[in-house]
Amino acid sequence: MLDVENLEAGYGKVTVLKGISFTVPKGKVVSLIGSNGAGKTTTMRALSGLLSTQAGRVRFKGSDVTGKRSDQMANLGLAHSPEGRRVFTTMSVLDNLTLGAYTRLRRGEASRQIKADLERQFALFPRLAERKTQLAGTLSGGEQQMLAMARALMMNPDLILLDEPSMGLAPILVAEIFAIIRRLRDEGVTMLLVEQFASAALKVSDYGYVLEHGRITVEGSAERLSQNPAVVAAYLGGNHAH
Amino acid sequence: MRTQPWWGSLGLLLLLCGLPWLLPNDYYLHLAETILIYTVLLYGLDIVVGYTGQVSLGHAGLFGVGAYVAGVLSIKLGLGFWLAIPAALLITALFGGLLALPALRVVGPYLAMVTLAFGTILQILINEMDFLTDGPLGIKLAKPWLGHHPLTVSEYYATVVAIFALATVLMNRLVRSHWGRAFEALRDSPIATDCMGVSVYRYKVLAFVLSAGFAGVSGCLYAYSEQYISPNTYNFELTILFLLAIIMGGRKSRLGALLGSTIIVLLPKLLDDIQSFRLTAVILALMVLLGSALSVHRGLTTVRRVLVPVVGTAAIALVSFKLDAMTDWRLSIFGVMILLVVYYLQDGIVGFSLHWVAKLRRDHDHVGHAAFHSVDVGQAPITAHASRGPESLLEVADVVMAFGGLKALNAVSYTMSRGSVLGLIGPNGSGKSTMMNVLTGLYKPTAGHIAFKGLSITGKEPSAIARSGIARTFQNVQLFGEMTVLDNVLVGLHHRFNSGLVGICLRLPAFKRDEDALRTRGQQLLQMVGLHAHADELARNLPYGKQRLLEIARALALDPELLLLDEPAAGLTAADITELLALIEAIRAAGVSVVLIEHHMDVIQAACDHVIVFDFGEIIAAGVPAAVQANPKVIEAYLGA
Numbered sequence: 001m002l003d004v005e006n007l008e009a010g011y012g013k014v015t016v017l018k019g020i021s022f023t024v025p026k027g028k029v030v031s032l033i034g035s036n037g038a039g040k041t042t043t044m045r046a047l048s049g050l051l052s053t054q055a056g057r058v059r060f061k062g063s064d065v066t067g068k069r070s071d072q073m074a075n076l077g078l079a080h081s082p083e084g085r086r087v088f089t090t091m092s093v094l095d096n097l098t099l100g101a102y103t104r105l106r107r108g109e110a111s112r113q114i115k116a117d118l119e120r121q122f123a124l125f126p127r128l129a130e131r132k133t134q135l136a137g138t139l140s141g142g143e144q145q146m147l148a149m150a151r152a153l154m155m156n157p158d159l160i161l162l163d164e165p166s167m168g169l170a171p172i173l174v175a176e177i178f179a180i181i182r183r184l185r186d187e188g189v190t191m192l193l194v195e196q197f198a199s200a201a202l203k204v205s206d207y208g209y210v211l212e213h214g215r216i217t218v219e220g221s222a223e224r225l226s227q228n229p230a231v232v233a234a235y236l237g238g239n240h241a242h
Numbered sequence: 243m244r245t246q247p248w249w250g251s252l253g254l255l256l257l258l259c260g261l262p263w264l265l266p267n268d269y270y271l272h273l274a275e276t277i278l279i280y281t282v283l284l285y286g287l288d289i290v291v292g293y294t295g296q297v298s299l300g301h302a303g304l305f306g307v308g309a310y311v312a313g314v315l316s317i318k319l320g321l322g323f324w325l326a327i328p329a330a331l332l333i334t335a336l337f338g339g340l341l342a343l344p345a346l347r348v349v350g351p352y353l354a355m356v357t358l359a360f361g362t363i364l365q366i367l368i369n370e371m372d373f374l375t376d377g378p379l380g381i382k383l384a385k386p387w388l389g390h391h392p393l394t395v396s397e398y399y400a401t402v403v404a405i406f407a408l409a410t411v412l413m414n415r416l417v418r419s420h421w422g423r424a425f426e427a428l429r430d431s432p433i434a435t436d437c438m439g440v441s442v443y444r445y446k447v448l449a450f451v452l453s454a455g456f457a458g459v460s461g462c463l464y465a466y467s468e469q470y471i472s473p474n475t476y477n478f479e480l481t482i483l484f485l486l487a488i489i490m491g492g493r494k495s496r497l498g499a500l501l502g503s504t505i506i507v508l509l510p511k512l513l514d515d516i517q518s519f520r521l522t523a524v525i526l527a528l529m530v531l532l533g534s535a536l537s538v539h540r541g542l543t544t545v546r547r548v549l550v551p552v553v554g555t556a557a558i559a560l561v562s563f564k565l566d567a568m569t570d571w572r573l574s575i576f577g578v579m580i581l582l583v584v585y586y587l588q589d590g591i592v593g594f595s596l597h598w599v600a601k602l603r604r605d606h607d608h609v610g611h612a613a614f615h616s617v618d619v620g621q622a623p624i625t626a627h628a629s630r631g632p633e634s635l636l637e638v639a640d641v642v643m644a645f646g647g648l649k650a651l652n653a654v655s656y657t658m659s660r661g662s663v664l665g666l667i668g669p670n671g672s673g674k675s676t677m678m679n680v681l682t683g684l685y686k687p688t689a690g691h692i693a694f695k696g697l698s699i700t701g702k703e704p705s706a707i708a709r710s711g712i713a714r715t716f717q718n719v720q721l722f723g724e725m726t727v728l729d730n731v732l733v734g735l736h737h738r739f740n741s742g743l744v745g746i747c748l749r750l751p752a753f754k755r756d757e758d759a760l761r762t763r764g765q766q767l768l769q770m771v772g773l774h775a776h777a778d779e780l781a782r783n784l785p786y787g788k789q790r791l792l793e794i795a796r797a798l799a800l801d802p803e804l805l806l807l808d809e810p811a812a813g814l815t816a817a818d819i820t821e822l823l824a825l826i827e828a829i830r831a832a833g834v835s836v837v838l839i840e841h842h843m844d845v846i847q848a849a850c851d852h853v854i855v856f857d858f859g860e861i862i863a864a865g866v867p868a869a870v871q872a873n874p875k876v877i878e879a880y881l882g883a
Contacts (some may be wrong), residue, residue, distance in 0.1 A: 011783045036787025037614050083813070084718070140671030160573050167741065168717070168812045170669045170841055172882030196813050234817050 001026045001159055001190050002047070007056035009046040016042040018214040019056060022158065029191045029221065031201045032116040033235050034211035040194040041083050043211070044163045047192070048080035049073040061158060075103050079157035083164045083194075085148040089137030093128055096136050096147055097121060100154030114154075123182060142173035149180070155170075160189045166197060178204060198235040202226045210235070258403050262396040265719045272467070275399050277500070277507045278406040279463045280487070284499035285413045286456025287484055291755060292493030293417060294449040295429030296345050299328055299481050300357035304341070304454045306476030307334045307494040308461020310368055313381035313471050318374070323386030323466055327405075330462035331455045337364070338454020342447040369473040380472030383465055402463055409456065410496055412747050412791075416452065417494070418737040419746040419753070420732070425449050427722045427733045437682055439708035439800055455667075490583050492590025501591055509579065513572045516565060522820060523562040526579075527555040533598075542601050551586055568592035587838035615772035617821040619828035625801045631694050635660040635835050636681075641690030643676055643859075650676040652859040653690070658852075660803075661824065663836045665867065667845045667882050668856030674839045677716055677856070678806050682714050694804070709737055713802035715793040717809050717839075723782030727773055730781050731764040734799025738763075756829055767795045771825065775843030787814050794825065804835045811842045822850050843871065843881070855880065 002024040010016040016039045024030045031041045045051040048068035058066045060076060068076070079085065079100075088096050098105075101114045108164055115129065122129035125146045131139060145165055152160050165181070166174040174197065182204050195201035202208055202222040209217040210231060218231060225231050260279070265271050283305055290298045290440040311333050312326040321329075344356040366377050375381070385393050386401075393401065416422055424445045432442045465471045491502025512518045534548035558578070565571060587594040636658040643651040651673045658664050666674045679685045681692065683704035693699050699707050704764045712733075722730050738760055741753040768774040771791040772801050776784065781792060792808055797805055807826075811819050819842065826849045830836060840846050844855060846867055853870045855863040857879045868875055 014779070014783055016785075033815070035815050036813070037785035039785075041786065060345050089397050140669070142670045168668075168670070168809055168841060171843060172880055173670065174841075175882050196815055198815055235815050 001028075001209075002192070003057075003059040004047070005057045005059075007043070007046060007058065008054040009051055010054060011042075011051075015054065016181040016214050017134065018213065019045065020209075020214070020216050020221055022209050022216060022219070024190060025207075025226075026158075026190055028206040029185045029193060029204060030196065031193045031198070031208040033195075033198045033201070033208055033225075034090055035235070039213040039214045040211055041163055044080065044082070044161045044192070044194060047073075048078060048161055050080070060101050074155065077155070077158035077232070078161070079152035079155045080161045081148045081152040081163065082174065083167065085141075085144045087136040087139075087144050087147050087151070089135065091136060092133050093136055093139070093147060094118075094132050096151050097154050100151035101123045101156075103155060113181060115240070117156065118155060124153075125150050142169045142176075145169060145173075145177060146180075153184075153189075159192065160184075162191055162193045162195075164194055164196060166195060166200075174200075199226065202236075211240070244697075255403075255407060258406075259400070259799050262399060270396050271395065271399055273507060273511065273859060275402050275467050276464075276601075277503045278402050279467060279505040280484070280507060281500050282406055282409045282463065283457050283460035284484060284487055284491070284503055285409055285496070286453040286460070286746055287488055287498055288423065288493060288495075289413075289416070289449050289453040289456070290341060290687065291485070291488055293422060293425040293429065295348070297354045298341065298357045298444070298450075298453070299354050299478075299485070300341050300361035300364070301453075301457055301484050302476045302478070302481035303361030304334050304337055304362055304457035304482070305461040305464070305484075306473070307337050307454075309465040309471045309476070310461075311382065311458065312373055312462040312465040313383060314374055316383055317376070317381055317526075323462075323655065325470055326462050326470060327459060330458040332458075332558055334458025335455040337451045337453045338452075338457070339447060341454065342450035345450060346443060350718055352696065355871070358478070358481075361476075362478065362673070365473055365476050368476070375473070378473060380470055381465075381572065383469050383471070385469065386466055397678055398466065402467065405463060409459070411494060413456075415747055415749060419741075419757075420446070420568045420736050421448065421746060423725070423729055423733050424736060426725050426729075426856035428726055430722040431720040433684065433704075434716065434722070435733070436498040436704035437684070437708050437720075438734050439705050440733060441703070441705040443703075443705075466630075478627055478730050486580060486584070488590075489585070490580070490590055492592030492594070493593045495590070498592035499814055510572070511575060513576055516562070516567065519565075520559075520562040523555070523559040527552075527559040530555045537600075538599070540602060542598075551582065564696060615769075615775060617770065617772050617791070617825050619825060622763075622770065623834035624770065624798060625834055629658065631803075635695060637691075637693040638681075639691045641677075642688045643673075643680055643685055644688045650859050651680065651687075654856075654859070654861060655690075656837065656854055656861065656864065658804075660838070661830065661833060661835055662851045663830055663838060663849050665850035665853040666837060666839045666856065667841070667843075667846060667853060667870075667876075667880060668862075672856040673859040674856050676859075678714060678808055678837070681707075681806060682712060698845060701780065711801075711803035712806065713800040714806035715790065715797055715805070715808055717812075719786070719789045719793060721781040721792060721796075723780065725781060726778050727768065727781055727784065728761070728764050730792060731767050731796050731799050732760060734796040735760045735764060738798065764799065767799055768792075770798070770828075771795045772821075787818055791822075791825075796822035798829070798834075802834060804837065805829060806839075808839045809841065810838070811840055813844050818853075819845060820834060847871070 005021050006019040008015060008017050032043060034040050036052060046053050049068050049072065053066060057064060060078060065073065065076060078104040097118060104114060127143055128146055130149055131143065136144065139147060143164050149165060166177050178200055185204060193201055202225055208222050208225045209216050218228065226236065261274050262271055287301050290296050308330040311330040315326050315329060341357060341360050345353055348356060369377055383785055385398055422693040424440045427440060428442045428445055436442050487502030487506045492498030512522045530551050534552050537543045538545055538548060589597060634657055636692050639655050641651055641654045642649060666677060668674055680687050683702055686701050691698060694710060694712060699710065722733060739756050741756060745753040765774055765777060767779055771794060773788060773792055784792060811822055814822060823845065826836060838849060850867050853865065854861055854875050855870055862879065863873045863876050
């Protein structure tokens, strides 16, 4: 699905990613783990075209997409649920979701199908159904996070980038968000996940990469990573989401 | 433009002094003089537009006030140039204070409209008050006298150069002081500025007053340069031209102001006759072509992206040889050139050039980024004053905060003792952040009382509350993004600078002492959170978690007795959280009390003495962390099974 080779990216004079390579196979969930400033969010932003890459190659669904803009990436089927949610605060929940399907509506997809997908999101996130007509800005943090995820799903994407979906959420909601991620995985949705709760993230992932100072230092199946003593000591210890 | 080599400035000054001998006649000297006079005004406009981030379409009006102070003093009172300069400065500064009033209420397009009206009213007033200004007839002025000797054209030019040089020095000193940092801070985040104890109200007014002072001096110089002033000079077009000059030259740069002023004065003249237009167009096209070729060669950009400017400037050059006369096309070509610059060089010419040179250099030495250090407490004191005073630090009594019908806080009461760490937890939207905004004065509570150190702070201004000893961080990071990491902390240290305008302008010893000592203090605070290696990086370039640590360092700079932390651990992994806990422990050990909003229960558990649980704006539980975590109500509303 996604192949990244020697990706370099950064801001201004600073190079954050110093050549990282990884893959996200179709139907799998892959986690990026790392401390603050390691470059997780930068990776997400570079992949979705919000940040221009400095070197390296990105292949998505078999074709080279290096240097594509974010709107082009969205059109190709890559959805980004960004850190800090970024919902359209002055629009209703329904409008936010409909905008998520913008690329599909523009391609002339039948609105019947879009409607069906809307219903699917409301089934997945019942809280959003209750608040259909409410302005997104008036939702609580957890509901906004659900909206951001549902909006990304409305694109019917081939790959979803989930950046810190549990950040700033009450513990009871963190558990709910992870339950939803697990459900999506069981439905076969391909995801790249960045999470502060590394242990919880690995539990829902197939594979994981550890980022340190802009380089990948350890990789392996989620099971092996969660048993790797060095990884446990640095990233998994003391963090109990469940 | 922080480290301009001094010899560059000296060379420019020598060149300016030599112009009377280099230029063929007085006409050109007059143009040079006009450029310098406009530049002085642009410095002032830059304070408002570049540093403070406000809009002003009223500066032509202020320029007019300066000119007319000179004119009126001369015809009504017979007072000459040397008195007119300080008078113009003071009187125009007063008008600047008036112009600041709308800026305190409105922003963006609204502020643009209000300042536009202000400028227009000034122009109309000058026109209508003919008992004072001789109205549309205008005022004639003789060149100033120095003792019994009337200044010649070059002597007046020399005077302008001297005042220009003085203005440049003053401007540099102003913006590189705690005042300049306050201006930039309120541009990037007015809320955080207030919460750092720096009154947004006060510094907005100051920015407009100082800005108007520059405009007044410039207007006065202009009156004596032209030797004739009339109201219709100071119109809307001139205002727009000034703004364009700042945008084209580059904000926050003395060189940018000079370049911008040169363009708005010289470009229309160059377009006056066909020969000079052809020359200009060819030079411009060659420069763009060479620059683009170099950039593409170095792989900094693609051919497609430079195609339009290269072809566009080449087309202008070609057209210049097709045209026989300039008169019909002058304005259109002027417009197209300005459009090209503004569209392609959004940081202005100076900003673009610096950026470009930096990019070329980066190619040579591929500087990676310095590794982040870990939190390192114990090197220096966390706070300047030891904690003393009444045992009860904070008393919140029956506080209600209503937004319309919704009660975000409903009769909340609690007390907090000095030296403790209090945790606030609860579901998203339960009122925790509202509580913090009420404590720091961002919201005025609908009812109830808050006392800090036994004194009421209910309804006080955020900056006053901050100065009384309450500092905070923000859930959505509120850093001053366009400022460096160290400058962010220095804004927090603002309260410890004692110098005023005179101290800043003369660089008095007291000012230097403060600046040196507090820079060192700032570095210590950065070291405490592990960011000292990044002191010169722009704050917005830091990763999210480091931005949160910088917010803590900035808040500590205020030497608070109470520190409010709003979700400091959001987005942090286990290792980062361990560091954060060490930092919080050190802060408490230094005698600073802490209120902590957090969703990470392990952080709450480790750091807090006492926890309060909110739900729907009410306190549903309170007690030591372990007891609260076992409380069934809390498990149901917040923790989950």
